[in-house]
Amino acid sequence: MxxxxxxxxxxxxxxxxxxxxxxxxxxxxxxxxxxxxxxxxxxxxxxxxxxxxxxxxxxxxxxxxxxxxxxxxxxxxxxxxxxxxxxxxxxxxxxxxxxxxxxxxxxxxxxxxxxxxxxxxxxxxxxxxxxxxxxxxxxxxxxxxxxxxxxxxxxxxxxxxxxxxxxxxxxxxxxxxxxxxxxREDRSVAPHRLNKLPTEGLTLGYFGSINSEELLDDFVALANMISAGGHRIHLVGPVTDNQLNRRGLRVQNIICHPRMAQADLEKFVSENIDALLIVQESHAIFREHVSVNFPSKLVEYTRFQLPVIVFAPGYASASKFAAEYPEALIAISSPAEDQEVWSVMTYLLDSELRQRLGQRVGELGERLFDxxxxxxxxxxxxxxx
Structure with missing residues (x-):
């Protein structure tokens, strides 16, 4: 043919x-x-x-x-x-x-x-x-x-x-x-941090584009809420500190990195990240879009065998997907109350729990996205x- x-x-x-x-x-x-x-x-x-x-x-x-x-x-x-x-x-x-x-x-x-x-x-x-x-x-x-x-x-x-x-x-x-x-890529990436107890809070990772100021606002809102626990976000993509500060970041707990080659990204995530993050816009103008699309980051994330946190409105596709697979994915409905976010972050401090969740995420990826x-x-x- x-x-x-x-x-x-x-x-x-x-x-x-x-x-x-x-x-x-x-x-x-x-x-x-x-x-x-x-x-x-x-x-x-x-x-x-x-x-x-x-x-x-x-x-x-x-x-x-x-x-x-x-x-x-x-x-x-x-x-x-x-x-x-x-x-x-x-x-x-x-x-x-x-x-x-x-x-x-x-x-x-x-x-x-x-x-x-x-x-x-x-x-x-x-x-x-x-x-x-x-x-x-x-x-x-x-x-x-x-x-x-x-x-x-x-x-x-x-x-x-x-x-x-x-x-x-x-x-x-x-x-x-x-x-x-x-x-997804056929190769999985072995995580190195899952069995370590974070001494200064959790390190979350996000890599990819941020195509709207509204999405940046959601990142900043989450970062501000988790800052009290010493948690941080490593963001790999075309975002600058000045952009974050203009959107209201109170504590410098979002660390920006330029795009990385695939091998470098895999090494960085494996050695530095405790859980991966998916964020979808909570602003009403994006409702039609986020309710039906599929965040391709989720597909990539399953290769890393790390816990995945979804921070998105309940109607968003990632939230609906997390509701279908609650044994593997953790969802926080945005906009969220501080207490809900703190509960999830405290929950994930358990290294054995993170290992189990990471394994389930990897299995989900093999089953659906291989x-x-x-x-x-x-x-x-x-x-x-």
């Missing part, structure tokens, strides 16, 4: 979020069967073992990072099939038996357009509620939703990365979705297409 991956989301091994998840998923396919067309929407450095790709360049792409982003997004969505018209001949020459795309950006609509034009089945991977992933003029919402519905319903198969997103879209489109969890399990779901879905 000749498969064409056609999307704005690049495929990168040494990256984060969607690109690395896609690499794990698609790298299992024989190289002779996979062709890739991606775009310049995301300016990522090339990763190791990157799957070769043809890169399409959008005009004036820098505008998506300006005040004109809403209008630029609308224009690109409207023109996407036309913009990719020159690629039509190349796509026909590839003679794909199946087109795979991701519902993000603009190439997604072009992929669906060309698949229908060529009478080739296509499948879509959904990471988020599409309408929440970009800025657009308010008057265009119904038009964009209509375009999305047309592409969704025309797909041979729709994969959603969380059961909550599957339920959301199945409710809208009569059950036409399959849950495809993100896959790369072979995820690939089997994906391959079964596309074969049925």
């Amino acid at each position: 000749r498969i064409l991956y056609f999307s704005d989301i690049p495929i990168r091994r040494n990256s984060f979020g969607g690109p690395v998840v896609l690499h794990r998923l698609l790298s299992s396919l024989p190289a002779s069967e996979l062709q890739v067309i991606s775009t310049n929407m995301f300016d990522l450095a090339p990763g190791e073992e990157e799957i070769p790709a043809n890169i399409w360049h959008y005009p004036l792409i820098r505008l998506i990072r300006t005040r004109l982003s809403g209008w630029y997004n609308l224009l690109m969505l409207a023109l996407s099939p036309m913009l990719f018209r020159r690629l039509g001949r190349n796509i026909r020459l590839l003679k794909p038996d199946l087109i795979v795309t991701v519902s993000h950006g603009y190439a997604y609509f072009a992929a669906a357009f060309w698949a229908r034009r060529m009478k080739v089945p296509y499948v879509i991977i959904h990471h988020d509620v599409y309408a929440t992933t970009f800025v657009k003029p308010a008057f265009a919402k119904n038009w964009i939703n209509g375009r999305f519905a047309e592409a969704y319903q025309g797909a041979a198969c729709n994969f959603c990365v969380s059961p909550y997103l599957t339920a959301y879209y199945s409710g809208l489109f009569n059950g036409r979705a399959i849950t495809l969890f993100p896959g 790369s072979s399990v995820v690939r089997d779901v994906f391959l079964t879905g596309i074969k049925r297409s």
